[in-house]
Amino acid sequence: MDIKTVGRIGVVIVLVSLILFGSSIFYISRDTSSYSHTITPGSSIEITKEAAVSEYLSYKILFVSSSSSISSYLSSPDGTHYTFSHTMNTSGSMMAVQSGPWSLIVTNTGNTTENVEVVFSIVPQPVFFMLYISLALLAFGIAAIVLKPVRNAAIRWNKKREEKKALRP
Known part of the structure; x- marks a missing residue:
């Protein structure tokens, strides 16, 4: 040749x-959602997305106003909780082990109202490939x-x- x-x-x-x-970047950005929420003390928000087995679940929580305490976890379709760190501006990721609706639950455990921005994405395995x-x-x-x-x-x-x-x- x-x-x-x-x-x-x-x-x-x-x-x-x-x-x-x-x-692949287009598909990743298409499957990424950003939400702005105000969470009062003791209340929580829930964001649900459909995911298949082996899809990559990722989230990021950014404080907009202050740095009160929050807790966050992913809930699988069968109700199993996958808890990650609870620090300011936290993030977590994992591979889905079950197909179905996965929920990200963010709870304000502090004593002040919090403004947070939540980015939640689900990326299919073929996109990574x-x-x-x-x-x-x-x-x-x-x-x-x-x-x-x-x-x-x-x-x-x-x-x-x-x-x-x-x-x-």
Whole structure:
């Protein structure tokens, strides 16, 4: 195969990888929801989303006003609670072990009203696969594109070396 053909194939591979990468980022952003809530002391909010087995569940809780105490957990379809840390601006993630509605419950355990922003996302496993494949293809495509200049530099270096050998007595 000609080195020019390899370079052209490398360009096509880079373009395909960028399309796959963009698509995976689009799907991740599409499945991410952001909610702003005001939670009074002792009350809670519940955000529910459907998830299948092996999908990636992720959440982030950001305090907008102060730093009172909150607790948060993910509740599986069968009612099992998966508790994460309860610090200010907390986040957690896990792979879904069951299919069905997963709920994120955030409770204000402090004594002041809290304004929080909650980001909750569910990312399907094929989207992660597509993201990893796109990064691997990007590396392979760049290597194929760089192959031609490296080969040309090696040929020039070898030619100069041969010329120097020919000039020696």
